[in-house]
Amino acid sequence: MLHKRSVRASSPALGAALALAVGVGRPAAQPVMVAPKSTGRASLARLVTDEQGRTRLYAGGRPLLLLGGELGNSSASSLAFAKPLLAKLPTLGLNTVLLPVSWELIEPDEGKLAFGLVGDLVREARRNRLHVVLLWFGSWKNGMSSTAPAWVKRDQKRFPRAEVSPGHGVEALSAFSEANRDTDARAFAALLRYIREIDERDRTVVMVQVENEVAMIDSAADHGPAAAAAFRAPVPAELLPAGPSGAARPAASWEEVYGKGPATEERFMAWHYARYVDVVARAGKAEYALPMFVNAALNRPGHRPGQYPSGGPLPHLYDVWKAGAPSIDLLAPDIYFPDFAAWCERYRRPGNALLIPEARNGPESAVHAFYAFGQQAIGFSPFSVETMAEGAGVALKQAYELIGELAPFLLAERARTAGALLDREAPRSELALGSYLLRLAHDYTWEWSSPARNDPTWPHAAALVVALADDEYLVAGNGVIVTFAPATPGDPIAGIERIDEGRIRDGKFVVTRRLNGDETHQGRHLRLPAGSFGLQRVKLYRYR
Numbered sequence: 001m002l003h004k005r006s007v008r009a010s011s012p013a014l015g016a017a018l019a020l021a022v023g024v025g026r027p028a029a030q031p032v033m034v035a036p037k038s039t040g041r042a043s044l045a046r047l048v049t050d051e052q053g054r055t056r057l058y059a060g061g062r063p064l065l066l067l068g069g070e071l072g073n074s075s076a077s078s079l080a081f082a083k084p085l086l087a088k089l090p091t092l093g094l095n096t097v098l099l100p101v102s103w104e105l106i107e108p109d110e111g112k113l114a115f116g117l118v119g120d121l122v123r124e125a126r127r128n129r130l131h132v133v134l135l136w137f138g139s140w141k142n143g144m145s146s147t148a149p150a151w152v153k154r155d156q157k158r159f160p161r162a163e164v165s166p167g168h169g170v171e172a173l174s175a176f177s178e179a180n181r182d183t184d185a186r187a188f189a190a191l192l193r194y195i196r197e198i199d200e201r202d203r204t205v206v207m208v209q210v211e212n213e214v215a216m217i218d219s220a221a222d223h224g225p226a227a228a229a230a231f232r233a234p235v236p237a238e239l240l241p242a243g244p245s246g247a248a249r250p251a252a253s254w255e256e257v258y259g260k261g262p263a264t265e266e267r268f269m270a271w272h273y274a275r276y277v278d279v280v281a282r283a284g285k286a287e288y289a290l291p292m293f294v295n296a297a298l299n300r301p302g303h304r305p306g307q308y309p310s311g312g313p314l315p316h317l318y319d320v321w322k323a324g325a326p327s328i329d330l331l332a333p334d335i336y337f338p339d340f341a342a343w344c345e346r347y348r349r350p351g352n353a354l355l356i357p358e359a360r361n362g363p364e365s366a367v368h369a370f371y372a373f374g375q376q377a378i379g380f381s382p383f384s385v386e387t388m389a390e391g392a393g394v395a396l397k398q399a400y401e402l403i404g405e406l407a408p409f410l411l412a413e414r415a416r417t418a419g420a421l422l423d424r425e426a427p428r429s430e431l432a433l434g435s436y437l438l439r440l441a442h443d444y445t446w447e448w449s450s451p452a453r454n455d456p457t458w459p460h461a462a463a464l465v466v467a468l469a470d471d472e473y474l475v476a477g478n479g480v481i482v483t484f485a486p487a488t489p490g491d492p493i494a495g496i497e498r499i500d501e502g503r504i505r506d507g508k509f510v511v512t513r514r515l516n517g518d519e520t521h522q523g524r525h526l527r528l529p530a531g532s533f534g535l536q537r538v539k540l541y542r543y544r
């Protein structure tokens with residue numbers, strides 16, 4: 001049986017009959033330019049939310065899509081190792097590298113900061129025309145504290161550990177220690193000060209991730225003495241809805257408010273992690289106010305907190321993290337589980353731009369990029385991108401090249417775009433965009449391509465759709481068949497007036513072929529064949 005995945009199109013004007021101010025065959029409306037006038041220096045990267053509630057990342061005064069890749073955890077620990085990798089990334093179509101900076105490497109002795117490597121890496125990335133997103137491996141790296149300096153690790157009296165049960169400490173710093181927090185914040189602030197000094201002119205660094213996959217491992221909560229005391233303390237007023245007629249709720253402990261159990265313990269941890277991270281982020285922003293985010297190790301379905309890393313910036317803890325960490329600009333998912341699209345949608349919320357700083361690196365990476373950018377992501381980044389297999393790398397390069405061409409359309413003011421991801425589990429999808437419904441089916445579902453169904457070279461398919469007008473669309477992707485139906489009253493049948501294949505050159509759609517005959521199944525559908533990424537423009541009309 002074929003399952004259908006219904007996709008929320010990313011425009012707030014979903015299904016509305018409003019014409020987009022993007023001309024046919026002309027470049028999209030110019031992106032909103034909100035950055036200050038040039039002062040001779042590129043302006044600082046910033047997130048800007050428009051009147052429709054869509055957030056864009058601006059770098060150097062221009063909106064930017066982060067066509068990214070994250071280096072493996074240890075690949076940026078020496079310049080000699082990282083140099084050839086940074087040179088290779090642009091050949092994969094990347095414009096951005098996500099680079100770890102480990103606390104142990106920048107502060108090997110307390111107070112003696114060593115930024116030489118960070119500076120070299122940023123300059124090397126710049127030489128390769130890459131933007132940089134720095135990943136602060138400070139107090140936590142995947143919930144552990146392996147990247148904290150030795151002088152922190154060894155002094156557990158001064159820098160207390162989390163305890164999975166009373167008296168049983170683990171190699172993870174406790175979130176309930178001001179010494180842990182403030183020592184981390186000092187190092188992070190120094191890092192941001194240094195980045196400002198070396199990068200204020202070029203603005204190579206565009207975002208910073210604060211910590212890495214903050215969470216409690218092997219237990220829903222920390223059970224150390226400071227944590228236990230905090231658990232008995234009242235739930236902060238910020239987290240409690242006001243009582244009747246706006247009156248403040250009487251003070252009550254976490255268990256009194258939320259009941260006993262791991263879900264309560266996780267919520268408690270999320271609040272304290274958020275407060276800790278907020279102090280670190282604020283210290284960094286005071287030196288250099290780059291956009292900052294946190295990333296989440298996702299909650300494995302069917303498991304409970306502690307079985308999965310507990311208390312991180314997860315979808316069900318969104319309100320806690322937003323309230324607890326106002327200095328963090330967005331919460332981001334690291335997506336290694338199946339159902340990529342569903343995880344994206346849990347993070348794509350008003351006030352939280354979609355950014356995927358880590359995704360499983362594999363043959364599906366390229367189609368995931370199409371989906372994410374169709375759904376207005378500001379960035380996408382397969383993990384350990386330098387180790388990507390050749391075929392997956394070729395696909396990613398093709399995808400990033402095409403998405404890069406489409407960037408002016410995707411970033412345009414009032415752009416109406418959507419992504420659809422089709423796989424074996426959900427080979428159909430439906431998008432309402434402009435005046436039409438777009439029904440997307442995996443190419444393998446088309447009976448004529450049944451051999452491909454049995455031997456799929458490209459098991460995943462995706463489409464990215466841009467409404468140029470109510471009746472005209474750009475459709476990019478692979479392995480997809482699109483049919484059309486009117487979505488608004490009037491003549492009941494959608495006809496295909498014409499389909500052109502093309503590419504974007506200098507922001508304009510340039511026709512390579514008029515597609516007719518077999519390529520459109522004699523006018524019945526638009527087809528992006530499996531095996532490579534393509535771009536087509538379709539114009540529709542209605543009849544009875």
Ligand code: DGJ
Binds near residue numbers: 358383
């Ligand atoms: C998620 C982490 O954030 C990364 O640093 C890395 O450890 C990957 N997991 C490995 O799969």
